[in-house]
Amino acid sequence: MALVGFGTWQSWRWWSWAKAPMVVTDTAPLVQLAIEPGTSVDRIGQDLAAAGLIRSTTAWDVWSRAWSLRRDLAGDPGFYQAGTYALSPNQSLPDIARVLWDGEVEEIGFTIPEGWSIRQMADYFAAQGFFESEQFLAAAAQIPRDRFPWLPDNMPHLEGFLFPETYALGSGQITPALVIEMMLTQFETVALPLYQSQSSTLALTLKDWVTLASIVEKEAVLPEERARIAGVLDNRLRIGMNLQVDPTVEYGLGIQQTPDRPLTLTEVQTPSPYNTYVNPGLPPTPIASPSRASLEAVLNPEVNDYLYFVARYDGTHVFSQTLADHEAAQEAIHDARSSPPSSPIIP
Incomplete structure (x- = not known):
């Protein structure tokens, strides 16, 4: 019994050490970690350890297996999600796992002022490093009536229908198509009801x-x-x-x-x-x-x-x-x- 108890105590001590936060100052800077789609659990652990965010890749593997089983039993058969995350060495291993599991990616905000044209938007996105201006202009020339059937016919581009607003996107999700979908959705939510209420x-x-x-x-x-x-x-x-x-x-x-x-x-x-x-x-x-x-x-x-x-x-x-x-x-x-x-x- 003593040996079993000793072994259990040793395991508990190792596990507590592995899941504890790194010993860092309160002002430790955030570390940006990008996870590409299809990245394995082992690879994520290696990247976390290399970034100084966790101490042990073995602990990461054990915790990930246990976490996956626990969430699966709770009816949440998800997995770690791709994206770019802003993580702190102050976070514990379980907290990091939860952030990656829930997909709490780092968000990047952008603001489109009222009165901007599509060309101004394209130049702005390019200056922010999101994507090339020509990529946005090409995407804005596609009229997605399958998703937004209310868009007028015979439109050469989406000028006027990309609603000016402040938006936030996960840093790993920024594409011209997604930005345009968000802006059209905002028009659909804010502007379209105004027109429909008086269209008669x-x-x-x-x-x-x-x-x-x-x-x-x-x-x-x-x-x-x-x-x-x-x-x-x-x-x-x-x-x-x-x-x-x-x-x-x-x-x-x-x-x-x-x-x-x-x-x-x-x-x-x-x-x-x-x-x-x-x-x-x-x-x-x-x-x-x-x-x-x-x-x-x-x-x-x-x-x-x-x-x-x-x-x-x-x-x-x-x-x-x-x-x-x-x-x-x-x-x-x-x-x-x-x-x-x-x-x-x-x-």
């Missing part, structure tokens, strides 16, 4: 709604002006007047004007399917990803008599009912911008 009275198709909202998004700087701008655009469409909005010209030409470099007359007159100065109606697709606020503004535009608006370069606009008032406002803004600031009078 709304004269706009889903694509036209998003297209008009994308123009409002690019034109409006202040939230309180969204509905007013939407009202102006609605007025123009109702009387058959060209929309005449600069962002559509910029989108068609792949350029962006600035206060110091506005669009030229030649650019405004350059033929393009997106040029709303020369083409009546809406452009063929959205020109950016509109926010919920812009989508709501198009559903509930301000009722007004304005047909024109011009930016003051401080975020606000001057709204006019007549062309004469509009041209006067343009001239006043130009003069104010061209005039040098007055010098203080020094006695």
